[in-house]
Amino acid sequence: MKLAILSRAPRAYSTQRLRAAAVQRGHDVKVLNTLRFAIDLSGDEPDLQYRGRQLSDYDAIIPRIGASITYFGTAVVRQFEQMDVYTPNTANGISNARDKLRATQILSRHNIGMPATAFVRNRADVRPAIEQVGGAPVVIKLLEGTQGIGVILAPEVKTAEAIIETLQSTKQNVLIQRFVSESRGRDIRALVVGDRVVAAMRRRARGDEFRSNVHRGGTVERVELSPEYAQAAVRSAQIMGLRVAGVDMLEGDDGPLVMEVNSSPGLQGIEEATQLDVAGAIIDYIAGQVAFPEIDVRQRLSVSTGYGVAELLVHTNAELVGKTLGESGLWERDITVLTLHRGTAVIPNPRKGQLLESGDRLLCFGKLEEMRSMIPERRRRRAKVRKLPAEPIPSEE
Numbered sequence: 001m002k003l004a005i006l007s008r009a010p011r012a013y014s015t016q017r018l019r020a021a022a023v024q025r026g027h028d029v030k031v032l033n034t035l036r037f038a039i040d041l042s043g044d045e046p047d048l049q050y051r052g053r054q055l056s057d058y059d060a061i062i063p064r065i066g067a068s069i070t071y072f073g074t075a076v077v078r079q080f081e082q083m084d085v086y087t088p089n090t091a092n093g094i095s096n097a098r099d100k101l102r103a104t105q106i107l108s109r110h111n112i113g114m115p116a117t118a119f120v121r122n123r124a125d126v127r128p129a130i131e132q133v134g135g136a137p138v139v140i141k142l143l144e145g146t147q148g149i150g151v152i153l154a155p156e157v158k159t160a161e162a163i164i165e166t167l168q169s170t171k172q173n174v175l176i177q178r179f180v181s182e183s184r185g186r187d188i189r190a191l192v193v194g195d196r197v198v199a200a201m202r203r204r205a206r207g208d209e210f211r212s213n214v215h216r217g218g219t220v221e222r223v224e225l226s227p228e229y230a231q232a233a234v235r236s237a238q239i240m241g242l243r244v245a246g247v248d249m250l251e252g253d254d255g256p257l258v259m260e261v262n263s264s265p266g267l268q269g270i271e272e273a274t275q276l277d278v279a280g281a282i283i284d285y286i287a288g289q290v291a292f293p294e295i296d297v298r299q300r301l302s303v304s305t306g307y308g309v310a311e312l313l314v315h316t317n318a319e320l321v322g323k324t325l326g327e328s329g330l331w332e333r334d335i336t337v338l339t340l341h342r343g344t345a346v347i348p349n350p351r352k353g354q355l356l357e358s359g360d361r362l363l364c365f366g367k368l369e370e371m372r373s374m375i376p377e378r379r380r381r382r383a384k385v386r387k388l389p390a391e392p393i394p395s396e397e
């Protein structure tokens with residue numbers, strides 16, 4: 001395949017390793033400086049120029065977009081997507097992952113364990129938010145920090161309030177997060193490629209530092225992940241739309257707590273700690289995917305009038321529990337079951353003899369009218385009554 005690595009650091013360890021792994025496998029690979037692209041929207045077809053000249057055809061890209069160029073970098077990646085060039089990480093995935101609040105919002109809809117997190121703007125809401133996540137000591141995070149910079153542990157509520165106020169006064173948005181003390185100074189980095197963890201390490205902070213980032217002097221060691229941790233990592237990456245990701249998890253008393261999903265994970269620390277060929281795994285995965293580009297199934301399948309995809313819940317259709325798919329009557333109603341999801345397991349193309357259990361979720365393609373009655377009701381939020389002080393309604397900003 002012909003592969004482009006988008007990077008501003010051709011000499012960095014990760015770029016070098018990806019390049020070498022591609023060459024070793026006989027691929028044609030170039031490292032292109034992300035900031036030297038020009039997005040061309042003038043013609044009928046989406047196009048790109050590189051260093052002032054028309055870009056040649058590529059089969060795939062590996063975006064390594066640093067935090068400082070997220071906007072331009074994701075615009076370039078999106079342009080490649082428009083040109084049907086395969087990318088393991090989409091522009092949306094990269095920008096969603098980069099914003100810690102947005103990432104937390106997206107993951108929280110999918111039963112992924114995460115440290116309790118709050119986001120507020122008004123001064124009066126800071127103290128209740130700290131209490132809400134469990135009180136002091138509490139972690140305060142800048143929305144777009146990396147390498148541990150912008151992550152602060154505040155020992156007391158008063159200090160936390162002062163820090164938040166200071167940061168907000170300089171127009172910086174911050175998250176308030178429960179301090180997971182049982183994992184103090186320790187976390188897990190899992191390198192996800194496709195639908196598996198290819199390498200994992202535990203990071204330990206230096207001295208009395210609570211941040212375990214390698215850039216903060218943390219040390220690393222190889223770990224074998226339990227299925228619970230591996231699944232949390234893979235699901236988080238997939239939900240974020242990232243096929244190559246570094247997932248950071250705290251080791252909570254009740255299992256993994258996902259803190260963030262990195263879209264351009266560094267390879268040096270993890271390859272040295274594990275002695276595994278992570279770069280090679282990334283290249284192999286991409287080569288395997290190039291032939292099967294990802295498509296937006298819902299969009300593509302809704303074109304035939306009245307047909308579409310929907311997820312049906314078996315327990316809301318009590319008459320389905322205990323029956324086989326063949327007996328379910330779905331085929332007679334022109335509904336095809338694409339996948340069956342049971343807990344964290346997925347059964348693709350389930351057979352007619354497949355027995356249905358309560359709690360199963362069926363991803364189906366069929367007549368929307370037939371499926372409408374079988375779709376679970378919209379979830380209502382549990383009312384959490386909290387008295388708020390009466391306040392005049394401010395005009396919009």
Ligand SMILES: Nc1ncnc2c1ncn2[C@@H]1O[C@H](COP(=O)(O)OP(=O)(O)O)[C@@H](O)[C@H]1O
Pocket residue numbers: 115139141145146147148149150151177178179180181183184185186187210211212213248250259260
């Ligand atoms: N809620 C928390 N409880 C305990 N430790 C935390 C918490 N959040 C972050 N940390 C520590 O701080 C480090 C950096 O936090 P993280 O959210 O990953 O920011 P960054 O993007 O800067 O790496 C983590 O690797 C972890 O060691």
Ligand SMILES: [Mg+2]
Pocket residue numbers: 147148213248260
């Ligand atoms: Mg981190």
